[in-house]
Amino acid sequence: MKILVFSQYFWPESFRINEVVESLIDVGCEVTVLTGQPNYPHGKTFEGYRALQVSTETHPRGYVIHRVPLLPRGKSNTLGLIFNYLSFVVSSAIVGPFVLRGQKFDLIFVCGMSPFTQSVSAIWLGKLKSAKVVIWVQDLWPESLEASGFVKNKTVLRSVAAVVSWIYRSCDLLLVQSKGFRSSVEKMSGATPIEYHPNPGELAFNQHTSHEQAPSVALGKGFNVVFAGNMGTVQALDKVLDAAEMLLEHNAINIVLIGSGSLTTWIETEIKRRNLTNVTMPGRFPVEAMPGILAQASALLVSLCRDPIISKTIPSKVQVYLAAGKPIIASLDGEGAAVVEESGAGVSCPAEDAAALAQGxxxxxxxxxxxxxxxxxxxxxxxxxxxEPNMLATRLRDHFATVLSNRARSATEDAAN
Incomplete structure (x- = not known):
């Protein structure tokens, strides 16, 4: 089974699709990747790459990665982000067929993160290659654009909705990362089948053993509540700081914020301004280092802001935390909280409720x-x-096989007629 994985983001950027590719290879798929030039999260093209370059490289695992030009997103610049999104759509549609010339694929697998409009190019490539197209919906557009405040103009949002509906109706299978996505996707997808396929955990936790080297950072004594991941507005970290302030009298409780993001500087300033001696920020660490760091935690914290669209998502750190084998505190609503409660792995409280978080x-x-x-x-x-990643890779391969068997069945029926 020859698969073209289509994603604006890919290794050496740190995204879950990197490990999904490895897992697909492990279950027998032949994978090629089409992506852009790496520049996330810092907004600058990585050293060794050039923004307007067309290049091909071989991953250490042996599969081929084709890269098309991609304007870097810059830092907290809306216009830069728009150009970043559009440049991949255009270059993958125009340059993509050139770099993939002579190659045949059974199926194109789209990792449908923002910008979801990248899927337009994937559908175009599917028609050129006579390949089926499967889209893994990671973000709800246009809802997530409106929820984040990135787009407020109703006319623009309606236009985006029309494009997304066309994308949904033009592919062969839609996979949704959260059961909460299904109702929203169904309204726009016509007859396209929809299946639930969650984000897998990280392979690093499958490979982690107690015999590995010392962790990248050593946590202090006490009851360490660890948050690990992106630090942006969606994570509602202002409420985490409020909860930390309420817990100052409990000397043994520490809040450890690991990662980076658009609010890193603001958080550092707030910690100093409010003298939050129970909050530390060790920095950002590679995925491979996380098992050793999380193993030291007393509990793991996941938080999101209160929003009806965001409540439909399962933050990928939930899977990471479950795999780490530590109690979880989920300060969020909806699907993510439901997973924590259903698993019996910890406690949940309403999103953006600092007092309830402190009590949890x-x-x-x-x-x-x-x-x-x-x-x-x-x-x-x-x-x-x-x-578990390998289990989900097998299930994903089975989804692909079903789509391809439907094509074979249709071809047989057409021949019979």
């Missing part, structure tokens, strides 16, 4: 080591059943 932390702090260990074990068991 205190609830876990008050448990015995045996009770905390049980929560972690229940999380790992749930992870193995629902999010």
């Amino acid at each position: 932390i205190l609830k876990l702090y008050g448990l015995s080591p045996q009770q905390l260990e049980l929560l972690g074990k229940q999380g790992v068991a749930y992870y193995q059943e629902h999010f």
Whole structure:
């Protein structure tokens, strides 16, 4: 089965699609990748690459990566982000057929993160290559554009909705990363079939053993509540700081914020201004380092802002936290909170409720080591059943096989007629 993975973001950028490709190879798929020049998250094209370059390289795992020109997104610049999005759509549609000339694919697999409009080029390539197109919906457009405040103009939002509806109706299968996405996608997808396919956990946790080298950072003594990931407005970290302020009198409780993002500087300033001695920011670390860091945590924190669209998503860090085998505090609404509650891995509280978050932390702090260990074990068991990467790769390959068998069946019926 020859698969073209189509994604604006890819290695050496740190995205889950990198490991999905490796897992697909492990279950017998022959994979080629079409992507842009790496520039995320800092907005500058990575060293060794050029923004307007057309290039081909071989990944250390042996598969081929084709790169088309991509204008870097810049730093917190709306216009720069728009040009970044549009440049990949245009270059993948025009340059993509050139770099893929002479190559045949059974199926094109689109990792449908923002910008979702990249899928237009994938559908065009599908027609040129006579390949089926499967789109893995990671973001709801135009809803996420409106929720983030990135686009407020109703006419623009309606136009985006029309394009997204055309995309949904033009592909052969839609996969949604959250069950909460289904109703929104169904309204716009016509007869295109929809299946639930969650984001897998990280392979680093499958490979992690107790015999690995010392962790990249050593956490201090006490009850360490660790947040790991992007630090932006969506993560509602202002409420996390409010909760930390409420917990200052509990000297043993520490809030550890690992990662970086658009609010990093603001958070650092707030910690100093409010004298939050119980909050530390060790920095950002590679995926490979995270198992060793999270293993030191007493509990793991996931938080999101209150929004009806965002509540439909399952933050990918939920899978990571489950795999880490530590109790989880979920300060969010909807699907993500439901997973934590259903798994029995921890506690949840409403999004952006600092007081409830502080109480949730205190609830876990008050448990015995045996009770905390049980929560972690229940999380790992749930992870193995629902999010284990190799299991999900096999399921994804089966989805592909179903799409291709439907094409073969249709061809046979056409020949018979």
